[in-house]
Amino acid sequence: MKNQENIRLFISLGLAGLLIAAILWLLGRVVRPEKEYSGQFQPNSASISPSYINSPLKNRMSLGEKVFVREGRPSDKDAGSKAFEAGDFSTAVSKFQVSLQAKRNDPETLVYLNNAKIGKSKSLKVAVVVPIGISLNEAEETLRGVAQAQDEVNSSGGINGLPLQLEVISIDNFDVMKEISVELVKDTSIVAVVGFSRDSSIYNKGGLVMVSTINPKRPSQPTQYVFYATPKFDVFSDAIASYITKKTRLTNIAICSDSTFLVNQEKISQEIVEQYTDSIKKYGGKVTSTACDLSAPDFQPSAFLSQAISDGAEGLILIPRPDKLNLAIDVARENKGRLPLFSYQGVYTERTLKYGQADVKGMVFGVSWHNDVVGNKSFAQKAIGLWGGEVSPRTATAYDALQTIIAGLKQGNTRQELQKALSNPKFSALGATGKIQFSQTGDRKGGVFLVKVEPCNPSQSCNSSTGYRFKLLE
Template sequence: MVKIALLIGISQYHPDLTSLPGVEEDIKAMQRVLQNQNICGFDEVKTLLNCDRQTIVDEIEQLFSHSEKEDLLLLYFSGHGIKDEYGQLYFATSITRKDERGKLRKATAVEASFVQKIMSNSRSKRQVVILDCCFSGAFAEGLPSKDDGLVDIKNQLGGEGRAILTSSTSAQYSLDSIYTRYLVKGLETGLADIDNDGKISVEELHEYTKQQVQEAAPAMKPEIYPIKEGFKIILAQVRNNPELIYRQTVERLCAKGEISDTGRLILNTRRDTLEILESRAKEIEEEVLLPFKTYTKKLHKYEEVYSKAINSKNPLSEDTRNELKELQQILGLRDEDIIPIEDAINARFNSQKSHYIKYLKSLFICIIGVTVGVFVGYMVRPPLQTCANKEQYVLNDRISLGEEILLKQVTKSDKEAGVQAFAKGDCLTAIYQFESYRKTNPTDPEALIYLNNAKARQKGDQIKIAVSVPIGTTQSVAEEILRGAAQAQNEVNKSDGINGKLLEMAIANDNNDPTDAVQMANQFVKDTKILAVVGHNASNASIPAAYVYQKNGLVMMSPTSFAQNLSNTGNYIFRTVPDVSGMAEKLSYYAVNTARKTNILICVDSKAVDNQSFKDELIKHITSAGGKINPTNCDVSSPDFNPSAVISQAINSRADGLVLGLYIDKIKKGLAVVQANKGQLALFSSPTLYTSETLKVGKANIDGMIVAAPWHSAAFPHNPFLQKSQNLWRASVNWRTATAYDATNAIIAGLQQNITRDGLPQVLHSRNFAVDGATGKIQFSQNGDRMNNPIFLVKVKQKPGKNEYEFVPVQP
C-alpha cells in the first residue's frame, strides 16, 4: 500500500481570468504537510504549478492509472473552477481563455468528466479530491436566468471509495488561500483529530476546516461529498501533544469569541496541569481568538463603509449597491451578517431625517420661488461639463495632470479622447472616456490617475501631490511605480478623500536623469499647490533633486532609491525602501553561509551612486561573513567592458559567485554578463534586476539567481494590498508597486493631519506617526529612512513544464 498525491496549482492565467498569487503558497504548504512522515507520511508528492492542459491531464492519468486497491491517492487543485453554459465543470489551466463569442474554449481547460473517468477506472478504492476554488460562471455570460449557480460536484466527480472536499459551494466567492491554510493547520497541529483517537479522517478534517473557515469568512461554506466509505479514509496520525489538548480546551470554551470568568479558571488549571508556559498559553489563545477578532473587524469595516454610503446618497444607487456587494464578498460576509448592520444604520438615518421633515415643509413655500429661479438659470446656461477649476496647461513639458499622454506605448482612442476632454476642461467627458478605456486596459496606471484627477477637478477644492518616474528610459519601471501611487490615490478618493478633499496627482517624466530630475523638482517647488512628491526612482536622480526639495521646503518620498547618502539629506526627504547596507548584508550572509560561495565577483556600474555604495557594503559584509572578494574588475560603465573576458578572468581566479549591483538603465549590460556566465558562477543581485524584462531576456541563464527585495507577493500573504492590487490591475505586481503604494499612503496619512508643506514633515517625523502599508507598518526615523524596513530574498525559478521563469520567495 502506497500513498501518493498530485498537487496542481494555477496562479497565473490568460488575461480573461484573474491571477491568484496565493496559490503558490498553498501548494508549498500542502506539500510540506503531506510529506511530513510524522503527520501524513505520503510516499510521493508531486507538484504542478502553472501548467498547460496537456501536462495536467497526463499527470492525472499517471496518478490514478498505476495503483492498487489499498493505495491512497490524493488529488489537490487550487485555482479557478469554471462552469460552462451547460453547467459542466472545468478546471482552468494557465492557457484557459474565451472564444470569440465569450464562451469557454473547452480545449484549454480540464473537464471534470475526464477526471471522474480516470478516477473511476483506477483500482484504488481510497481516493481524496480537494478543490480549493469557487465554481464560477466567469465565461458563461449567456447562462439562462434559471441557472442557480450550483455545480453538481457529487455526480460530476463522485465515485466509490472517494471523498471530495471543496472550499466553497457552487459559485460562492472563495477567499484566496484561507481554505488551504486551515486544512494544513488542522493536519499540522492535530486539531482536526476531533474524536481524539490519534487519527485524522477525511470527515474530521472537513469538519474542523469548515468551522475555522466559517469563523474567519462566514460567507464561505466548505462541503464534503463522501461516497461509500469515503468518510473513513485516514489522512494523518496525531501524537500526544499537551499544547493540542490545551488548544482544544480553548476552542471549546470560547465558542462565541470570548472567554468567561469560569472558562478562565478552567484554562489556568488545565495550563498548569499540562505544564505549559503562561506565555505560550497566551499565544495559543490569541491564535484561537484571531478568527473572531478578524470577523469583528470585517463587520466594523462594512459598517463604516455602508454608513458613509447611506449618508452620501439615499436611496443607494445601483453602482453603489454593486460596490457594497463586492466589498461584502471580499470581506467574506454573509447576507445574514450585514443585514443587521444595514437595518441599524437605516433606522438611525431615517430617525435623523424625520426631524427635518416639518422644518423643510415650512420652508418650502419660501424657497420655491428661488428654486424656480435657479432651475431656469440652470436650463439656459451651458451644460455642467466644465471642471470646477479649469486651468491652462503647458503641453510637452513632461508633466501632466491628464492633459497629455506620457505613457506613449499604451495609447488608445478612448484614452486620447479622455486626455483631449481634460485639456479642454470637460471633466464629465474625460471621466467617461477614461472609464471606458480602463474596461479593456486595466493595467494602465496613467489612465487611473487621470480618471481620479478628472473626478477631483469636477468636485473642486482638491489636494495636489506629484509623482516623478523614468518614463523616457525604463517605461516598465515607471508603470510599476505609478501603479502603486495610483492604487493609493484611488483608495483614498473612494473613501471620500483627505478630510473630504479628493487627491489629485501630477505625473512627471524625469528619465532617471539628474538634470531632468532637478528641473522637475524646481517646477514642483514653484507650483505651491503641490504638497509632496512621490519619487524619484534611481538615486542618481533622487539625490540632486533632494537638495532642491530640502532647500525650498517640499516633502520628497522616494519609493525606490537605495543610496546611503540619501539619508540625512534633510528633514523634508523620506523613503520607503531600505538603504543598500541592509540588502548587502542579507545577500552576503546568504551567499557565504547558505549558498557556500566564498570567492565572489562583484559587478556594478561605478557611475551610479547607489551601485558604488552597494559594492562598498558588499565588500564589508562578505568579508565579515568569511568570504572574499574576487579581484577581477567588473564595471559595466567602463568603455572597454567585455562580459566574456570578465567572466573568464573571474573563473580563472577561482570565483564561485557573482553579485550584480546595477543601475536600472544598465539592465541590458547586466544581462550580457549573465549570458556570458552561462550558469558557471552562482548569481546574486540587488533589487534592480527584479523586473519582467530580466525574466524574459535572461531565461535559463538566470535560473537560480537570488535577488534581495523589500517585498514579494508571498511575504505578506494576508495584507489587503495584494488582493486589492489584483482586483484593480487584473495582473500581478512587484516590489516597486508595493513601495510606491506605501510612499503615497504615508503622504496621504500625513496630509490627513496637516495639509501644509511645513507641517507635513513634522507629522511624518513624529513618534506617534504610523500607517499600515503593503510592506507592513510604516514609520520614519529622524533621518527620513523607514524604521524596521523588511528585506526578503527571492529566487528565479522555471515554471513547471514551460520555458518561462518567475520570482519565488526563498524560504528562511
Template sequence: MSKLVVFKFGEGSFAQGFPVTLQIGDDGQASAIEVRGRFPAAPDIPQLYQQWQHLYYRLGGMRIEVPPAQVTNVSTVTECDQAAQKLRASLIHWWSQASVRDLREQVQEEVQRHEAARVIVQTQDLLLRKLPWHLWALFERRPGAEMALCADYAPPSPPLHSPVRILAVLGNSEGIDVQADRAVLEQLPGAKVTLLEKPCRQQLTEQLWSQPWDILFFAGHSSSEERGQIQINDTETLSLDQLRYGLKAAVRNNLKLAIFNSCDGLELARHLADLGIPQVIVMREPVPDPVAQAFLRYFLQAFAQGQSLYLSVRQAREQLQGMEGDFPCASWLPVLCQNPVESPLAWPVVRKPYGLAKTLFGGAIAALCTGMLQPTPPLPTPWANRISLGDKILVRASATPTKEAGVKAFRTKQFSSAAQQFQASLQQQHNDPETLIYLNNARIANQAAVRVAVSVPIGSNLNVAQEILRGVAQAQDEINRQGGLRGQLLQVAIADDENQPAIARQIATALVKDTQTIAVVGHNASDASVAAAPIYDEGELVMLSPTSFSDKLSSSGKYIFRMVPSIRFIADALARYTIKNDYKVKIAICSDTAAVDNESFRNQFTAAVFADGGQFINVPCDFSASDFNAETAIATIISSGADSILLAPHVDRINKAVEMARANQGRLTLFGSPTLYTSQTLQAGQNTVNGLVLPVPWHPTPRAKHSFLREAQQLWGGSVNWRTAMSYDATKTVYMGLQHQQTRKGLRDTLRSPDFLLEGASGVIQFLPSGERRIVPSIGVLVKVQPSTKAPLRYEFALLKP
C-alpha cells in the same frame, strides 16, 4: 556629434522573417559597429495593415485621386481607429520579440538618451517602408532621434543658400485649399520663394533649369499610379519620368530637398531618390487637406527656427497628433527619405528679414484659421511637457483612441466627457495606471483637492515607471473612493524624469514652485533622487522616494524620506546568505559606477562578505564603461578563480547584466542587487538567470492575504512587485500624514514625529530622525529565480525561506 543608425533589411517576408544588419556610427563617418540580427516572422501584419488601409481610404477627403471602388462606403473615424490599434498592437508585439529587442538594446547602448540620431530603415519591401516605425519604443525613448527611409547613396550636397531658394508648385487644387500652403511659404523668413500656380509643363521645366534651387515644393492632387503622377494644372498630369531631365538638372545644381505635400508619396519618393535628390519628405498614405496644411506649417516653423531637418520632421509629425480626433493616424503620415551620407540640413541664420516684416505665421494663421487649426503656442520650457494631470499622454505605449479623446477633453476642461473617455480606455487596457490616475483627476474636475506628484522614468524605463504608477494609482483610487481627506480628494500629477539627474532637478524646481503640490512620491533611481533632494529640501516640499536605496538621501534634508530600508541592511542579508547558505566564498562584483545606489550596494556587500569570512575577487567590471564587454568580463572573472558573481547594474542598464548572465552560461553562481527584480530579467529565459538570488524590500508571498494584493489583482489583472507596494505605501503615507496638518511643513513634522505609525502593504511604516524607514521584521527578503509553470515568462522570483 550626432549618430547615424541604419537598419539594412535583407531579402525576406513577413511569413518567414527578415535578416537585418544594424550599423551604428557617428554621423558623417564610417560605421563603428555592425551587428547582424533578425526580425522574426509576423504573418498577421500585412493583413492588419490592409484592413486599416481600407478603412482609412474610405474616410475620403484626401489630396489624392483614389479609385472610386475604394471609397464607395465611407468608414467612421472609430472604425479606422480600432483597425489602427490592432495594427499597432501587432507591431509592438513584433518589436518586442527577443531578436528585435536585442537590436534595439544595442542602439540604446550606443546612442545616449538625448543624443541626436538619424535612424534609417533601408529596404526594398514596400510594406516595411509603409509601416509607422515611429511607434517603436526605440523612438519613444530617444527624443533626439527620428526615423527615415533610405534614399540612394550619393555624394553629400552643400549647405542651403541664404536666403533659401524655394520653387513652389501649386497644382490642381479642385476641392482642396493649396492657398493655405501658399500663405505659409510667403511668410517664411530667410527664404526666396518662386511660386508657380497651375503651371504648364513647359513653364515648370524651364524653372527647374533656370537657377540653383534648394527646395522643391509641390501641393495639389496626385495619384499613386506607376511611376507616381502629379496634377500640375487642371488638365495636365505628369509622371516624374516626364520631368526627368529638368529634375536631374536641378540636382546637378544642388537641389537638396523635395517636399511633396500631396499624396501617398512613397512611389514618388522612390523615383525622386532615383534621380539623386538627397532628401525627400512625402506622405506614406493619402493625406487629408487640413493635415497637409498643418504639417507644412509645423515643419517650416521648426526648421526655420534652427531645428535639424529630421527633428523638424519629428516635431511636426508629433504635433499632428492633436488632429487625430478628426483625422485618424495623422501623425503616421509624414516620412523623410534620406541619403545616409547626407549631412542633416540646417536653415541658415537669418541676419535680416526678407519680404514682409512678419513672423513665420503672422499672415498664414489668418489664412488657415477654419475653426480647427489654431496658432501654435511658443515652444515649451524643458519640463513643461513632462508633467501632466491629464492634459497630455506621457505613456505613449498605452495610448488608445478613447484615452486620446479623454486627454483632449481634459485639456479643454470638459471633465465629465474626459472621465467617460478615460473609463472607456480602461475597459480596453485595464492595467494602465496613467489612465486610472487621469480618470480620478477628471472626476475631481474643479473641486478643491490635495495634490501629490509622482516622478517616474517613463522615457527611459517604462516597465519600472508603470510598476511605480500602479502603486500610486491604486492608493489614489482607494483614498478617493473612501471620500478623500476631510472631503478633499487626492489629485495626482505625473512627471517623467527619465532617471536623469538634470531632468529630475528641473522637475523638482517646477514642483516646488507649484504651491498646490504638497508632496512628491519619487524619484526612482537614486541618481535622480539624490540630485533633486536639495531642491525639495530648500523649497520645503516633502519628497518620499519609494525605490531609492542610496544612503546619501539620509543627509539630504528634513523634507527627504524613503520607503525602502538602508542599502546596508539589504546588502548584509545577501552577503550572509552567500557565505553561509550557498557556501560561495570567492565573489567577484560587476557594478555600475554611474549608479549611486548600486555603488553603495557594492561597497556594503563587500564589507559584509569580508566580515562573514568571504573573499572579494577584485576584477574590474563596470556596466557603465564605454568598452564594457560581457564575454571578456566573464572570461576574466572565471580565470581569476571566482566561484560566484554579484551583478549590480543601474536600473536602465539591466540589459548589460543580462548579457553577463548569458555569457556566464551557468558557470558561476549569480547574485544581484534589488534592481534586477524586473520582468526584463526574467525575459532572458533559456536558463540564463535560473538560480539568480537577490534581496528585495518586499515580496507578496508572506502577505498574501493583505487587502492591497487582492485589490491589485482586481485592478491590474496580475501580481505586483516591491516597487508597486512601496509606491502604494508612499502615497498612503502622505495621505495619513496630512490628516493632522495639510501644509508642506505640517506634513514634514508629522512624518518625523516618533508618534507617526502606519500599517501599510509592506508592514509598519515609521521613520527615523534621518528620514530613513525604521527596520521592521517584514522588510527585506531574499528571492531566487526559478522555473514556473504559472508565470507567463516561464520563470519567477520565488521567496527564499529563512
C-alpha cells in the same frame, strides 16, 4: 504583474530599482541648494499648472490635460485628455472610463479619471515624478502604485472629506530634476511629492515633503522634509552578503559590473561594487581581485570565468545595466552552473526570466517586496483586480510612498503639518508590506526580502509566461 518589454534608455532600481538609486545619488552630488521659498499651502481646485512655470517645464506636468504614456493608447484616452483640458470634466470621466475598459492596466488613465471626477472641487494635490521618457516600464510600475492608493482613498471619502488629486510630472532626462524640484516647491497648491531627488536641500529649504521611492547610499543625517519609502541601499547589499556567507557558506566572491554606468562623468558601477565589497567583508567574506567589465570591447565571459575560478572565486555577483542585461546573461550562460549566481534588484524584471531561462536558475538577490510576503494582503488582491495581474516591488513602494502622505495629511493638510506628522517617532501607516515607520534620518525601517530564480511548477499557477519565476526565499 508581468513586466512589459522595454528597451528604452536605462534606469533601474528602483528601490524600487538599485540602478535608479545609484544614478540619483550621484546626480544629487552636483545639485546645489536653492533659495528658500515661503508660502502656505491651500487646498486647490483642479487646474492646469501655474502660469509662472516656464513652458518647457509646464509641458512636463499634467493633471489630465496631457497624455504622456502614448504607447498603445486607446483613442478615448486622447479624447478624455482634450475634454479635461477644455474643462469638460463629465466628458473626460466618460472617455477615460471607456479607455480603461479597453486597456485596464494603464495607470495614467486611472489617475486622470480620478482627477476628472474631482473637477473643480476643492482637493489636496500631490505631485508624482516619474521617468516616462527614460524608462516607460518603470514609470508605469510607479504610476500603478500611486493610482491604486489614490483610487482607494477617494473611493472611501477622501482625506478628511477632501479628494486626492495627483499631478503627473514626466521627465525624459535627469538634467531637469533640479528645475522640476524648484518649481514644485514654488507651487504652493502642492502639499507633497512622490518621486526621487538626492538633493534634499531644495525640499528642506522650501518646506515641501517628498517621499522618495528610492533610497541611495548616503550619510545617515537627520532630514526634515525628505522621507524614504524603502530601506537604505546598504540594507540590500548586506542582505545578500549575509546570505552568501552564512547561508551558502561561501567566502570568496567575484563581482562583475558594467563601467558604462556614467552620470556627470562619474562611475556608478564603481560605487555599487564598493558597496557590495564592503558588505561582503563586513560578514567575513572577501572579494577576488579578478577584473570584470561587462562593457569592455575585449571582454570575454569564458576568460573572465576561468580567471575568477583560478583566483578562488566560489560565487559571482552580477551587476549589469538593465538595458544591457544580455551581457550579464552571456556570463551566466558561459558559467554553466559552476559558480552560484547573485545579483541586485535591478534584475527583477521579466527580461531576466525570458532571456536568462535556465542560465540564471538559482540566482539570488534582494527586493523590497514580493507578492508572497506576509503583510498587507489586500494590496496584492486589489492590485490584481485593478491591473489584471501581479505587480512589482516598484509598484508596492510607490503605493507605500503615497499611503505615507495620505496618513500624514489626515493629521493636518498643510505642508508644515504633514512634515510634523511624518517626523513624529510614533507615526505609522499601513502599506503594501505592512506597517510603514521612519527612523530619525527619514529612512524606512525594516529589511528586504530575498528571491531566487526557479522553474515554475507545472502543477501550479505561475506568475510568468517564461516558465521561470522569482521565488521568495523563506
